[in-house]
Structures are given as structure tokens and as C-alpha cells.
Amino acid sequence: MGFLNSLRYCLRQTLLSIVRNFWLATASAAMITVSLLILGSFGLIALNAGQFLQQVESEIEINVFLQDVAPVNDLGREIRALTGVERVTYVSKEQALEEMRESLGERRDILTGLENDNPLPASYRVRTSNAEVVPAVARAIEKMHGVDKVRYGQGYVEKLILITRWVNVAALFAAGLLALAAIFLIMTTIRMSVMARRDEVEIMKYMGASNWFVRFPFLLEGMAVGYLGSKVAVLILGFGYYYLLLQVDQVSLFFVQLVTDQQTLGMLFGALFALGVLIGGLAGSISIRKFLRV
Amino acid sequence: MIQFYNVTKLYPNGAKAINDLSLRIKQGDFAFLVGPSGAGKSTIAKLIFREEKPTAGQIFFNGRNALRFRGREVVAMRRKIGMVFQDFRLLSQKTAYENVAFALEVTGVSRWEVRKRVPEVLRQVGLEDKMDRFPAQLSGGEQQRVCVARAIVKNPVLILADEPTGNLDPETSRELMELFLEINQSGTTIVIATHAWDIVNELKKRVIALESGRIVRDEEQGSYGYGVS
Ligand SMILES: Nc1ncnc2c1ncn2[C@@H]1O[C@H](COP(=O)(O)OP(=O)(O)O)[C@@H](O)[C@H]1O
Ligand SMILES: [Mg+2]
Numbered sequence: 001m002g003f004l005n006s007l008r009y010c011l012r013q014t015l016l017s018i019v020r021n022f023w024l025a026t027a028s029a030a031m032i033t034v035s036l037l038i039l040g041s042f043g044l045i046a047l048n049a050g051q052f053l054q055q056v057e058s059e060i061e062i063n064v065f066l067q068d069v070a071p072v073n074d075l076g077r078e079i080r081a082l083t084g085v086e087r088v089t090y091v092s093k094e095q096a097l098e099e100m101r102e103s104l105g106e107r108r109d110i111l112t113g114l115e116n117d118n119p120l121p122a123s124y125r126v127r128t129s130n131a132e133v134v135p136a137v138a139r140a141i142e143k144m145h146g147v148d149k150v151r152y153g154q155g156y157v158e159k160l161i162l163i164t165r166w167v168n169v170a171a172l173f174a175a176g177l178l179a180l181a182a183i184f185l186i187m188t189t190i191r192m193s194v195m196a197r198r199d200e201v202e203i204m205k206y207m208g209a210s211n212w213f214v215r216f217p218f219l220l221e222g223m224a225v226g227y228l229g230s231k232v233a234v235l236i237l238g239f240g241y242y243y244l245l246l247q248v249d250q251v252s253l254f255f256v257q258l259v260t261d262q263q264t265l266g267m268l269f270g271a272l273f274a275l276g277v278l279i280g281g282l283a284g285s286i287s288i289r290k291f292l293r294v
Numbered sequence: 295m296i297q298f299y300n301v302t303k304l305y306p307n308g309a310k311a312i313n314d315l316s317l318r319i320k321q322g323d324f325a326f327l328v329g330p331s332g333a334g335k336s337t338i339a340k341l342i343f344r345e346e347k348p349t350a351g352q353i354f355f356n357g358r359n360a361l362r363f364r365g366r367e368v369v370a371m372r373r374k375i376g377m378v379f380q381d382f383r384l385l386s387q388k389t390a391y392e393n394v395a396f397a398l399e400v401t402g403v404s405r406w407e408v409r410k411r412v413p414e415v416l417r418q419v420g421l422e423d424k425m426d427r428f429p430a431q432l433s434g435g436e437q438q439r440v441c442v443a444r445a446i447v448k449n450p451v452l453i454l455a456d457e458p459t460g461n462l463d464p465e466t467s468r469e470l471m472e473l474f475l476e477i478n479q480s481g482t483t484i485v486i487a488t489h490a491w492d493i494v495n496e497l498k499k500r501v502i503a504l505e506s507g508r509i510v511r512d513e514e515q516g517s518y519g520y521g522v523s
Contacts, residue, residue, distance in 0.1 A: 006402040203383050206345070207444075208373035209400035211365060 006213055013217040017197070018224060024192055025225050032229025032276050033236075039178045040237040040272050046171040047259050047268060053164050060160075062126040062138050062152040070146030072122065079124060082140055084133035089125045096120040121148060132161055183279050183286075191287040194218065201291045211292050218284040226280020230273045238269060295321045295452065295483050296342055301351030303337055303507075311337040312348070313507035319485060321451075324478045326494050327487040328518055329504035335487035336380055338504075339454045342485075343377050344368055373401055376445030378455035380487075382437050384429045390416065390440045391425040397444045415447045416440075418473055420466070434461035442470065452483045459490050467493060491518035 018025045064079070066072065072090070080088050091099070097120050101108045126141070128134055134157050142150045194201070204214050248258055259265065296319040303312040311334045319325055327335045340346040341353060344360065353360045355371055363371060384393050394412045403411075416422055419439040429437050438461050445453055453474070459467035471493055478484050488494065494501060494517060501516030502509060 003402065005399075005404050008405075009399050009402075199383075200385055200387075203385060203396075204400055206343070206372065206377065206383070207397045207400045208369050208371075208375075210369050213400060213402075 010213065010216045010220065014220040014224065017217060017221055021196070025221070025228075028225045028280075029229035029232070032226055032280060033233045035178055035181060035279075036230050036233035036272050036276050037236060039175060039275070040233060040268070042171065042174055042178070043268050043272070044237070044241060044259075046167065047264065049167055051259050053160070053167070056160060057131040057164075058127075060128070060131055060134055060152065060157055062128070062134060062141065062150060064124040064126060064141050064147055065121040065149045065151070066123060067146050067148045068121070070122070070148075072146075075144060075146055076124065078144055079126060079141060082137055084128045084130070084137055085126055086129050087127040091123045091125060093118045093120055093122045096123065131157055131164070179275065179279065183283050187283040187287045194287050194291060198291060201288070205292070214292060215285055215288050218288040219281050220284070222280040222282070222284020223277050224280070225284075226277040229280070230276025233276065234269050234273055237272070241265070295319055295323070295356060296485075297352075297354040298338075298341075299352040299354075301341065301348045301353060303334075303341060303346065304349040311507055312341070314351070315507065315509060317502065317509065317512075319483065321483055322478070322481050323500060324475070324484045324497075325486070325500040325502055326497075326516075327485060327502050327504060328489060328491070328494060329510075330489070333504040334507040335504060336456050337507075339377070339456045339485070339487055342452075342454060343375060344371065373448065374451045376448060376450035376453040378438075378441050378445045378453070378458045380456040380460070382429075382441045384437060384440055384444075386429050389426050389428055390421060390432065390436075390443075393429070393440055394444045394447050397447055401448065403448075411447055412443075415443045418446070419443045420469065435463070435466060438462060439466075439470070442473075446473075446477060450482065452485070453477065455484070455486045457488055458486060459488060459493065464492070471497065489518075494518045 064075075066075065076088060076090060079085060097111065097114065097118055100120065101111050104111065126137065128137055134152055135154075138150045138152050138154075141147055201214055245258055245260060296317070298315055298317040301312055301315050301317075302310070304310055315334075315338075317338075327338060329335055337346065341348055342355070342360075344363070347361065355363075360371065385396065388396060391412055394415060395408050398408050398411065413422065413425065416425055419442050421436060421439055421443065424432060424436060429440070432440065438458060442455070442458055445455070455474070459470060462470065467490060474484050474486065475497075498515045498517075500514050501511070501518065503511040503516075503518075
């Protein structure tokens with residue numbers, strides 16, 4: 001019974017405090033909104049950059065040119081057995097010539113007569129599960145018996161891997177920094193509300209209130225403020241992104257495909273929302289801590 | 295109920311408020327702490343209430359070492375003590391009623407119980423018609439009585455009153471003492487710090503006289519005066 005009575009009292013206090021400190025609460029909520037907007041925009045950019053990189057990655061292919069005397073089937077089996085290899089396609093000498101003919105278009109005539117003395121090598125086209133393993137796989141294939149040359153855009157792939165890593169690290173770093181900044185900002189605002197009620201907190205402690213009882217209204221207040229702030233942020237971000245998608249669709253010049261997967265976006269927005277509430281609650285309980293030691 | 299063993303209290307500024315003091319207050323006692331201003335009366339109350347910690351010595355509450363109490367035990371102890379602060383410590387944004395109710399609410403008492411108990415106690419201190427006033431709208435004496443009501447509303451096992459009659463006229467002071475005596479009848483231990491010598495002399499209760507942080511006299515059925523038998 002005591003617990004329910006306390007809970008009811010705490011809820012009433014929370015509501016009262018938000019109403020009494022309306023502008024302060026609004027300011028805190030606005031802080032959360034701004035922080036989450038920045039964080040969310042960053043998340044959307046990272047999401048799209050990730051998709052773009054994945055697209056580029058998926059187009060990376062290792063071309064393995066074979067010697068004319070190569071043991072074709074054995075090589076194919078060996079390549080398939082390497083870790084990270086996803087798809088292996090064989091291109092015979094005839095297919096290679098055919099492809100070249102197609103790519104030449106109108107000037108294909110210059111290739112006539114080569115059918116009988118085909119100078120193009122047979123090859124394997126190898127796709128890997130991700131770009132990171134390409135150099136290692138290429139090196140392994142190079143050593144195989146019957147392989148003439150291995151080409152995969154050396155240099156270009158290594159750069160891409162580096163960029164991917166940097167983007168990930170930078171995204172994490174920036175996100176962490178922003179979350180910290182948001183906590184700090186909200187803490188400052190909630191601390192003002194604590195300061196205004198400092199004597200109340202002290203007297204509560206002297207009356208024999210438990211720490212939980214004193215902390216709970218502030219925790220709830222922080223969470224409520226976080227909830228409001230993140231709701232606004234998620235709404236703005238959601239509509240903003242939707243608008244952007246429409247624009248891109250109309251222009252349709254964009255060579256990059258924007259992320260439209262509902263589940264991925266939903267997860268990002270959900271995470272933002274949860275983060276806002278969490279940050280609010282955290283700031284609320286941290287800012288009261290100092291005053292509990294009476 | 296309360297034991298002090300060689301307790302010394304030095305404030306951070308170097309003031310020695312209590313000096314190697316030992317003291318024993320039993321369950322059901324009614325004791326006065328008397329002495330000139332600055333003798334250390336408030337400090338003793340604060341040490342019992344755990345508002346301050348001693349520099350040296352031991353303090354026992356209900357047979358247990360109070361200095362070893364952790365958060366939860368401090369909370370439990372404070373719920374058992376009704377403290378009348380010398381500086382009132384009322385919440386300025388709450389009415390007299392709400393201030394008294396507050397003491398019950400923090401301990402998780404039901405609203406029904408609060409509604410029943412608070413007006414009852416406010417009537418006992420003679421403030422039944424000023425329940426809805428804020429502290430700023432009450433005189434010093436009235437605020438003091440709100441403070442007393444807040445201390446007794448939770449039926450504590452110990453009432454610690456620091457100058458509870460400091461702002462009261464003789465008539466009201468006497469009534470308040472009657473109330474304390476009545477509460478004491480039901481077994482509640484009462485410790486009152488005061489320099490209202492007339493009341494002390496009249497009641498013939500235990501008197502602990504302090505001077506410069508030391509006990510200079512401790513008499514059952516005592517009186518205020520020094521060295522006067
Ligand atoms: N918070 C404090 N900081 C420093 N010195 C204090 C503090 N409180 C009391 N004192 C000093 O301790 C001594 C005892 O004070 P106190 O216990 O309030 O006496 P009383 O209540 O008997 O008047 C006084 O000399 C006073 O100046
Ligand atoms: Mg005093």
C-alpha cells in the first residue's frame with residue numbers, strides 16, 4: 001500500500017513541477033529536440049552513405065585471367081573453397097570475345113577473323129561477401145597453378161575500405177559526442193529546477209523520505225521532457241526525410257539510391273526516441289544526486 | 295534509547311560545539327536541554343538527528359551504533375524522530391496543512407489517513423482555522439506550531455524540539471508543554487532544548503544543563519538555575 005501511495009504522490013509532484021516550471025521544461029525539451037535532430041540527421045546521412053558504399057562494394061569483382069593450359073575445373077573448385085568468396089562465374093575464351101564484340105558496337109568488324117585464333121584468355125569472375133576480403137582473396141588466387149593475372153581495381157578497393165572504416169568511426173564518435181552534449185544540456189536545465197526545489201529536497205530527506213522517493217519525480221520529469229523533445233525531433237526528421245524523398249523522386253537525377261526501407265528507418269527513429277527518453281531520465285537523476293547526501 | 299559516549303563535535307570553522315560529552319536518554323524520558331546561547335543544545339539535537347556527524351565519540355540509537363547507519367537505516371531512524379527545527383524549515387510554497395501532510399506523504403501513508411490525521415494535529419496546536427495559510431501569512435509563533443504539528447503527526451518514538459517556545463507567548467508556551475506532556479504519557483520520549491527557565495522550573499522534569507559543550511549538571515526533577523538547589 002505504501003508503495004502505491006508513494007507512487008501516486010510522485011506522479012502528482014512530477015506533473016506539478018512540469019506545470020510550475022513550464023518554460024524551463026520547454027527549454028529542456030527544445031534542447032533534446034535540437035540534439036536529436038542533429039543526431040538523427042547524422043544517422044540518416046550515415047545510413048545512406050552505408051547503403052551507397054554497399055552498392056559500390058557489391059560491384060567489385062575479381063577478374064582471374066587463366067593461362068590457356070589451366071586446369072579449369074580444379075581452379076574453379078579451389079576458388080570457391082576460399083573464405084569470403086560468394087559467387088564464381090566462368091567466362092570462356094569464346095564468351096570473352098563475344099562480350100568484347102558487343103561492347104564495341106558498330107566497330108565490331110575489326111574483330112572478324114579472330115574466332116579461329118582467339119587472343120583473349122578465359123577467366124573467372126569472383127564476387128566476395130564484402131570488399132574487405134578482396135585483396136586477401138586476390139592474393140590467394142594469384143598463387144594458384146594456372147592463373148595468369150588477377151585484376152580487381154587494386155588501390156581503388158583499398159581506398160574504399162579505408163573510407164568505409166573512417167565513416168563508421170566518425171559516425172560513432174560524433175554520435176557519442178552529441179549524446180553527451182545533450183545529457184549535459186538537459187542536466188543544466190533540470191538542475192535549475194532542482195535548485196529551485198533544493199530546500200524541498202533537503203526537508204524531504206529530513207522528514208525521512210527515501211532517496212528513491214526524492215529522485216523519482218525528477219527522473220519522471222526528465223523522462224517526460226525527453227519524451228516530448230524526442231517526439232518533436234522524430235516528427236520533424238520524419239517529415240523532412242519524406243519531403244526529401246519526394247523531391248529526389250521528382251528530379252530523378254540522383255544516381256544514389258536513398259534508403260527507403262521502412263524497417264531500417266523505423267529502427268533509426270525508434271532508437272532516437274528511446275535515446276531521448278533515456279537521456280532525459282538520466283539527466284534528471286544525475287542532477288538530483290548531489291542533493292541526496294543529507 | 296539514545297547514548298552519547300565521549301562525543302566531540304568540531305565544526306569546519308574550528309568551533310568546538312560539543313566537548314567530550316557523554317549522555318544517556320531512556321525510552322519514555324522527558325528531558326530539557328538547557329544552557330546559554332551557544333552552549334551546544336542545537337548541536338546535540340543535530341547529532342541525534344544525523345544532520346551532523348561527531349568528530350569523535352560514539353552515538354547509539356535504540357541500542358545500535360547510529361554512526362554506522364547507511365542510507366536506508368538513516369531514513370528509518372528519521373521516520374521515528376519528530377524534529378522541531380529551531381529555524382522551522384517549512385516549505386514556503388506549501389500551506390500549513392500541506393507542510394504537515396508532507397511529513398506523512400514522504401513515508402507513504404494513505405491519503406485517507408492523511409486527511410484524518412493532519413487536521414487533528416493542527417487542532418491540537420491550535421491552528422485549525424489557519425490550515426490553508428502559507429508560512430509567510432503566519433506569525434513566527436504560528437509557524438513554530440506548524441513545525442510542532444509536523445513533528446508529532448507521524449507518532450514518532452522520539453520528539454526532538456529545538457527551542458519550540460522561542461516565539462510563543464507564555465500562555466501558548468504552557469499549552470504546548472501540556473501537549474508534550476500528554477504525548478509523553480503515551481510513552482514517547484521527549485527532548486526539549488530551551489532557555490525558557492520558568493517552564494523548566496515549573497515542570498520538574500529531568501534537566502541537562504550545558505555550558506561550552508559540556509554537561510555541567512544533570513538532575514531528575516531539576517530546575518534551570520545554576521548551582522541553586
Ligand atoms: N554550522 C555551524 N558552523 C560553525 N559553527 C557552528 C555551527 N553551528 C553552531 N556552531 C557553533 O557551535 C556552538 C554551539 O552552537 P549551538 O549548538 O547552535 O548552540 P545553542 O543551540 O545552544 O545556542 C556555537 O559556538 C556556534 O557558534
Ligand atoms: Mg540553538
